[in-house]
Amino acid sequence: MMTTNYLVIGSGIAGLTFSIKIAEKFPDRTVTIVTKADEEESNTKYAQGGVAVVLDTETDSFKKHIKDTLIAGDGLCDEEVVKMVIEEGPKRLKELLLWGANFDVDGSGDFDLGKEGGHSEYRVVHHKDITGFEIERALLKRVHQLPNICILPHHFAIDLITNHHIKDLKTEKLSCFGAYILDQKTGNIITIKANSTLLATGGIGCVYGHTTNPIIATGDGVAMAYRAKARIKDMEFVQFHPTALYEAKGESSFLISEAVRGFGAYLRNKAGHRFMPDFDERAELASRDIVSQSIDSELKKSGETYVYLDCTHLDIKAFINHFPNIYKECLKHHIDIKTDWIPVVPASHYLCGGIKVNKKGKTTVANLFACGECSRTGLHGANRLASNSLLEALVYAHNIFKYHSKNAYPSLDLEIPDWNDEGTVIPQEHVLIQHNLKQLQALMRDYVGIVRSNKRLKKAIRHLDLIYDEVEDLYKESKITTSLCELRNMINVSHLIIRQSLERTENKGGYFNIDNVKN
Ligand code: FAD
Ligand code: SIN
Numbered sequence: 477m478m479t480t481n482y483l484v485i486g487s488g489i490a491g492l493t494f495s496i497k498i499a500e501k502f503p504d505r506t507v508t509i510v511t512k513a514d515e516e517e518s519n520t521k522y523a524q525g526g527v528a529v530v531l532d533t534e535t536d537s538f539k540k541h542i543k544d545t546l547i548a549g550d551g552l553c554d555e556e557v558v559k560m561v562i563e564e565g566p567k568r569l570k571e572l573l574l575w576g577a578n579f580d581v582d583g584s585g586d587f588d589l590g591k592e593g594g595h596s597e598y599r600v601v602h603h604k605d606i607t608g609f610e611i612e613r614a615l616l617k618r619v620h621q622l623p624n625i626c627i628l629p630h631h632f633a634i635d636l637i638t639n640h641h642i643k644d645l646k647t648e649k650l651s652c653f654g655a656y657i658l659d660q661k662t663g664n665i666i667t668i669k670a671n672s673t674l675l676a677t678g679g680i681g682c683v684y685g686h687t688t689n690p691i692i693a694t695g696d697g698v699a700m701a702y703r704a705k706a707r708i709k710d711m712e713f714v715q716f717h718p719t720a721l722y723e724a725k726g727e728s729s730f731l732i733s734e735a736v737r738g739f740g741a742y743l744r745n746k747a748g749h750r751f752m753p754d755f756d757e758r759a760e761l762a763s764r765d766i767v768s769q770s771i772d773s774e775l776k777k778s779g780e781t782y783v784y785l786d787c788t789h790l791d792i793k794a795f796i797n798h799f800p801n802i803y804k805e806c807l808k809h810h811i812d813i814k815t816d817w818i819p820v821v822p823a824s825h826y827l828c829g830g831i832k833v834n835k836k837g838k839t840t841v842a843n844l845f846a847c848g849e850c851s852r853t854g855l856h857g858a859n860r861l862a863s864n865s866l867l868e869a870l871v872y873a874h875n876i877f878k879y880h881s882k883n884a885y886p887s888l889d890l891e892i893p894d895w896n897d898e899g900t901v902i903p904q905e906h907v908l909i910q911h912n913l914k915q916l917q918a919l920m921r922d923y924v925g926i927v928r929s930n931k932r933l934k935k936a937i938r939h940l941d942l943i944y945d946e947v948e949d950l951y952k953e954s955k956i957t958t959s960l961c962e963l964r965n966m967i968n969v970s971h972l973i974i975r976q977s978l979e980r981t982e983n984k985g986g987y988f989n990i991d992n993v994k995n
Contacts, residue, residue: 477666477667477668477669477892477894478508478666478667478668478669479668479669479670479888480506480507480508480626480654480668480669480670480671481502481505481506481507481670481671481672481885482494482495482498482505482506482507482508482670482671482672482673482674482880483508483510483654483655483668483670483672483673483674484507484508484509484510484673484674484676485509485510485511485633485655485673485674485675485676485677485697486509486511486518486675486676486677486678486697486848486850487509487511487515487516487517487518487616487627487629487676488518488519488520488521488612488676488678488848488849488869489518489520489608489611489612489615489848489866489869489870489873490674490676490678490847490848490849490850490851490869490872490873491509491511491674491676491847491848492509492612492615492616492618492619493615493869493870493873493874494674494676494847494873494876494877495507495509495619495622495625496575496615496618496619496622496625497873497874497877498877498880498881499619499622499624499625500622501877501881502624503623503624504624505624506624506626507622507624507625507626508625508626508627508628508668508670509619509625509626509627509628510628510631510632510633510655510657510668511627511628511629511630511631512630512631512632512633512660512692512696512958513629513630513692514629514630515616515627515629516612516613516616517690517692518612518678518690518692519608519678519679519681519689519690519692519693519849520608520611520612520678520866520869521608521609521612521690522608522609522688522689522690522731523607523608523609523611523865523866524602524605524606524607524608524731524733524735524801524802525590525592525600525602525605525607525733525734525735525738525862525863526579526590526600526601526602526603526607526735526863526866527565527569527572527600527601527602527607527611527863527866527867527870528541528565528592528595528599528600528861528862528863528864528867529565529566529569529599529601529867530562530565530566530599531566531569531587531589531599531601532586532587532589532597532598532599535597535598536597536598536599538559538562538563540596540597541562541565541595541597541599542555542558542559542562543596544594544595544596544861545558545562545855545856545861545864546558546857547594547763548594548763548764548765548856548857548859548860548861548985549855549856549857549858549859549860549861549985550765550857550858550859550984550985551857551858551984552710552857552858552984552985553854553855553856553857554853554854554855554857556835557835557853557854557855558854558855560835560871561853561855561864561867561868561871561872562867564871564874565867565870565871568867568870568871568874569601569870571870571874572611572614572870575614575615575617575618576614576617576618577603577610577611577613577614577615578603578610578614579601579602579603579607579610580601580602580603580604587601588602589601590602590735590738590739590798591735591738591761592733592734592735592737592738592761592862592863593718593734593737593738593758593760593761593762593763593764593767593862594758594761594762594763594764594861594862595738595761595861595862595863600735600738600862600863602735604798604799604800604801605733605735605798605799605800605801605802606801607866608866611866628657628659630659630660630661631657631658631659631660631666632657632658632660632696632958632961633655633656633657633658633677633696633697633700634655634656634657634658634665634700634895634956634961635655635656635700635703635704636652636654636655636673636700636701636703636704636841636844637652637653637654637655637656637667637669637892638650638651638652638653638704638705638841639651641653641892641893642890642891642892642893643891643893645890649842650704650705650840650841650842651841651842651843651844651886652673652704652841652842652843652844653669653670653673653843653888653890653892654667654668654669654670654673654892655668655670655673655700656668656895658956658958658961660958663955665894665895665897665956667892667893667894667895669888669892670843670888671843671885671886671887671888672843672845672880672885673843673844673845674837674845674846674847674876675697675700675701675831675839675844675845675846675847675850675851676697676846676847676848676850676869677695677696677697677698677700677848677850678692678693678697678848678849678850679693679695679826679827679849679850680693680694680695680698680714680824680827680966680969681693681823681824681825681826682694682695682917682962682966683695683824683916683917683920683966683969683970683973684714684823684824684917684920684921684925685914685917685918685920685921686720686729686821686823686824686921687720687729687823687824687825688717688720688729688730688731688823688824688825689824689825694962694965694966694969695827695850695965695966695968695969696961696962696965697830697831697846697850698711698827698830698831698850698965698968698969698972699964699965699966699968699969700965701831701839701841701844701846701850702968702972703968704841704844705841706831706832706839706840706841706844706846707831707832707839707840708829708830708831708832708852708972709829709830709832709852709976710828710829710830710852710858710976711827711829711830711969711972711973711975711976711977712829712973712976712977712979712980712987713827713828713829713856713857713858713859713984713985713986713987714824714826714827714828714973714986715764715765715824715825715826715827715828715859715860715986716764716765716768716822716823716824716825716925716926716986717731717734717764717768717822717823717824717825717826718734718743718764718767718768718771718820718822719731719732719733719734719736719737719743719785719818719820719821719822720732720820720821720822720823720825721805721806721809721818721819721820722781722782722819722820722821723809729821729823730805731825732785732802732818732820733799733802734764734862735798735799736785736787736799736802737760737761737767737785738761739787739790739795739798739799740787740789740790741760741785741786741787741790742760742785742786742789743760743767743771743783743784743785743786743820744783744784744785744786744817745774745778745780745783745784746778746780746783746784747778750786751770751774751783752767752770754770755770755773756770763859763861763862763985764825764859764860764862764986765858765859765985765986768822768926768986769926769927769988771783771820771821771822772822772925772926772927775821781821782819782820782821783819783820783821784817784818784819784820785817785818785820786817786818787813787817787818788813788814788815788816788817792813792814795813806818822926826849826860826865827849827850828852828856828857828858828859828860828985828986829852829976830846830849830850830851830852831846831850831851831852832851832852833845833846833847833851833852833853833872835853835875836875836876836878836879837851837872837873837875837876837879838879842886843885843886845876845879847869847872847873847876848865848868848869848872848873849865849869851872853868853872855868856868857984857985858984858985858986858987859984859985859986895956897955897956899953900952900953900954900955900956901953901954901955902954902955903950903954903955903957903960905950906959908946908950909947909950909957909959909960909963912943912946912947912963913959913963913966915939915943916940916943916963916966916967916970919936919939919940919943919970920936920970920973923935923936923939924936924970924973924974924977926988927988927989927990928977928987928988928989928990929989929990929991930978930989930991931991933974933977933978933989934978936970936974937971937974937975937978940967940970940971940974943967944967944971947960947963947964947967948964951964977989980992
């Protein structure tokens with residue numbers, strides 16, 4: 477048993493930013509960060525394009541960024557949230573700079589601003605094409621300077637501790653009291669009792685086999701919150717990034733940043749036709765839902781498995797300077813962007829929905845907060861505008877910090893039972909976990925992809941129920957392992973995506989169901 481004032485689950489931009497702020501303000505309070513892989517492993521680490529912030533007020537304005545965000549969100553954004561996040565952006569970016577993050581500047585010392593799909597202006601601050609890596613580096617450095625933060629890598633959060641775990645609880649209000657954590661190196665399960673718990677567990681990309689996300693993105697936070705009966709919303713809005721590098725084996729895929737299209741690259745089909753102008757007047761710089769759906773339609777028409785991104789007409793020296801990592805990664809795949817087109821295909825990238833929170837980051841469960849990609853704030857509506865995610869995490873981490881600065885946290889005078897694994901055995905059948913995972917990913921890819929139909933969604937639910945039954949049986953009789961828990965979480969998340977898809981009767985943003993198309 478461990479006790480801490482703040483339990484933070486996840487060490488990406490959301491979890492680290494909140495931890496730094498609260499630890500700096502209250503040196504006498506303890507912050508414990510648990511994270512399931514190496515401390516830097518996160519979606520944050522792989523962010524390429526950058527952070528969308530209005531800095532150049534001669535050409536840009538909050539009004540324009542707000543308008544672009546609302547257009548991308550296709551009528552489903554919470555306008556108050558959009559305004560708040562965008563107007564807070566410059567202040568939050570300043571803090572990142574103070575913590576030592578470096579962003580590229582141009583010849584006159586101003587930030588070198590990039591442009592991505594759906595943005596009407598150049599406003600994306602970046603560090604080459606490895607912005608997330610730089611942010612993660614700076615945040616972790618600051619975390620390690622603060623003695624009241626304890627960071628526990630290779631510690632996996634299994635489940636939140638809520639009312640139903642505790643006998644004779646005085647309050648009936650659904651509340652969170654910490655979490656059960658698996659020490660992945662020893663196999664021990666630790667009870668961490670916390671006055672306040674923050675879910676900052678990131679995305680769900682791995683639910684689809686083909687994703688830009690790293691393998692940690694298994695939707696654990698959303699699934700834990702769902703099991704704890706927190707409200708989960710907008711799960712049907714899974715964002716597919718238009719340009720993941722095509723690899724014949726499928727699975728996790730390297731991203732070719734949208735900023736490359738902002739730099740002037742064209743999308744072409746195999747016949748060489750530049751097809752985006754046929755779909756949208758913004759061509760390659762339409763918002764990502766439109767570009768992904770256009771590619772999907774182009775592929776269905778031609779029967780091909782990928783389209784191309786053509787950079788051959790660009791200033792190659794400037795390209796290599798701006799995108800050195802993309803250039804190198806393409807070379808590793810024997811693609812020389814000077815002469816070769818890059819084969820690309822849409823891949824699951826980002827969850828616009830998630831754990832519903834208010835402007836203070838509070839979930840519908842008391843003492844439980846959510847921040848970053850696992851949360852649903854209302855900023856993104858039906859489709860996230862590029863580079864608004866890092867921004868959202870910074871702003872909400874600050875809001876949650878502000879809330880905790882003003883409000884005393886509840887006392888924790890209660891007995892929490894240890895994890896009970898009586899009668900369970902070490903699972904011998906790892907093949908069952910792998911097999912079910914592959915089935916789940918195939919099901920999500922084939923029936924719950926960019927274009928959906930009620931028939932396919934209903935079929936997906938039926939197949940998912942079979943996988944669910946098999947995995948629940950395995951879970952009840954097995955000692956906890958990370959891969960089993962992750963699979964169980966991905967099943968919960970898939971269930972939410974499919975159910976909430978079936979509830980949506982109007983196509984919006986990233987959600988497209990052929991049965992919703994009016995004749
Ligand atoms: P993450 O950074 O994913 O961190 C989640 C953390 O939680 C990880 O440390 C993980 O290990 C941990 N965790 C998860 N489950 C558990 C558990 N059960 N127990 C313990 N720990 C757990 N957005 C932009 O705004 N601009 C960009 O340029 C951009 N580029 C991107 C490029 C790529 C390739 C990808 C994948 C995403 C990109 N995004 C971008 C999206 C953005 O990076 C993410 O949405 C954002 O970084 C999420 O931050 P986070 O802190 O919420 O989660
Ligand atoms: C990219 O660089 O294309 C990703 C940007 C994002 O997801 O916001």
